[in-house]
Amino acid sequence: MKIVVIGGSGLIGSKLVSKLRQHGQEVIAASPDSGVNTITGEGLAEVLTDTQVVVDVANSPSFEDSAVMEFFETSGRHLLAAEAVAGVKHHVALSVVGTDRLQESGYFRAKQAQENLIKKSGISYSIVHSTQFFEFLRSIAAAGAVGEEIHISPAPFQPIASEDVAAAMAEVTMGKPINGIIEIAGPERISLAELVQRYLNKMGDTRKVVADRHARYYGAELNEHTLVPENGARIGSIDFETWFSNQKIVINH
Ligand SMILES: NC(=O)c1ccc[n+]([C@@H]2O[C@H](COP(=O)([O-])OP(=O)(O)OC[C@H]3O[C@@H](n4cnc5c(N)ncnc54)[C@H](OP(=O)(O)O)[C@@H]3O)[C@@H](O)[C@H]2O)c1
Numbered sequence: 486m487k488i489v490v491i492g493g494s495g496l497i498g499s500k501l502v503s504k505l506r507q508h509g510q511e512v513i514a515a516s517p518d519s520g521v522n523t524i525t526g527e528g529l530a531e532v533l534t535d536t537q538v539v540v541d542v543a544n545s546p547s548f549e550d551s552a553v554m555e556f557f558e559t560s561g562r563h564l565l566a567a568e569a570v571a572g573v574k575h576h577v578a579l580s581v582v583g584t585d586r587l588q589e590s591g592y593f594r595a596k597q598a599q600e601n602l603i604k605k606s607g608i609s610y611s612i613v614h615s616t617q618f619f620e621f622l623r624s625i626a627a628a629g630a631v632g633e634e635i636h637i638s639p640a641p642f643q644p645i646a647s648e649d650v651a652a653a654m655a656e657v658t659m660g661k662p663i664n665g666i667i668e669i670a671g672p673e674r675i676s677l678a679e680l681v682q683r684y685l686n687k688m689g690d691t692r693k694v695v696a697d698r699h700a701r702y703y704g705a706e707l708n709e710h711t712l713v714p715e716n717g718a719r720i721g722s723i724d725f726e727t728w729f730s731n732q733k734i735v736i737n738h
Contacts, residue, residue, distance in 0.1 A: 487511045487536045488658060491523060491564060492543030496620060497579060500651035501542065505658060516543070523560035526567070533571035539564070540577040540658050541599075548703070550591030557599040565606040575662045576610040578603055579654060582668055582718075584614065586711045590704035609662035613654060616670040616714060617644045619728045622684045629681070629700060630692075637678040639696040640707035643714065644680070645671035646728045649721025668718035673725065677702075677712070680725065687729055 488505055492498040493514025502514045513532055515521035521528035523543060533539065541564060545556035568576060580596050587593035603610050617625070622644070629635045653669045678696035685692055699706060 486538060486659075487513070488538045488540065489513045489515050489532055489536050491515050491521070491539060491541045494518060495542060495544060496618070496647050497650055497654065498540075498542045500647060501540065501654050501658070504651055504655040508655065508659060510659070523564045524556065526563045529563060529567040530570065533567050533573060536568075536571055536573055538575045538577065538658055539568055539573050540579075540654065542579045542654070545595070548592050550594075550704075553592050553595040554598060557595040558602070561599045561602040565602060565608060568608055569606070573608060575658075576603060576606070576608045577654065577658050578610070578612050579650070580612055580614050580666075582614045582616045582670065582714050583711045587702070587705045589706065590702070592703050593705065609664060611657050611660070611663045612666045613650075613657055614666050614668045614714070615645060615650050615653075616712065617642065618647045618650060619644050619671070619723075619725060620647050622681060625677070625702075626681050626685060626690075626694075628703065629694075631695075633692060635681060635685070635692055635694045636697045636700040637681050637694050638698055638700045638702060638707045639676040639678040640698070640702075640711060641674050641709060641713050642677035642680060643670040643674045643712070644725070645669060645721045646723035649723050653719055653721070668714040669721065670714045670718045671721050671724065674713060675725075677707070683725070684729075688734065 493502045494516040505512045521532050545553040584596045629637045682694040
């Protein structure tokens, strides 16, 4: 089975490509560097020839509201049109748990637009909704910086290791299309503010996290349910302590 991974050089894409190859699949890691660009359309028709499954794990280089919408709409349109011509049988995409509850945020409006294009494309699909990756904690902390403090919502949060995300994506990619959404999350539920503080402490960053329930998460206010999956989500095995201990990080002590 020929599988093309769009965004195959990224955090999730590169891990997913290795896992699929370990399962003996024929996999092409596609990205602008390898001559496949979903924004310009360059290389798409060629790479999709004789392809059965396409996995889209690309991400926008900019998270600014209009840039990210432009990225996911244009990329989605070009990719799905090229898949229809090539006769692709299964489109797999990675999106975010709570996307529909985060529509105050420009990033999540763009992810919703991406999902809507997939649902109306006529191509069989599986959308995986993941919670936030542990690897994303650093960006979450940076986005909450207010002077010397970090203002973060205490809303419940259930982050996952990128390794667990890639494993789940590999299974979905090798399975049948579900024409719906499945959710994946990490093994522990914790307050977002508390985990960011634990992360900063471990990094030797002395800044204090202020738990502020009005602090916005990429433009959206959070409640008890926004970021956490429903019952029935697939749960990864790697917890925060295990993930952190496996990172090659320079600590600022
Ligand atoms: N961060 C989170 O916590 C989280 C949680 C749930 C879901 N997600 C979703 O997970 C997905 C993957 O995220 P990630 O962190 O693995 O992304 P990433 O590491 O930033 O990688 C993005 C990939 O997209 C490629 N790309 C960029 N522009 C492209 C274009 N015009 N055409 C083709 N490929 C292009 C990049 O190629 P180059 O290397 O050549 O630039 C790279 O391979 C995203 O859709 C995101 O919404 C993220």
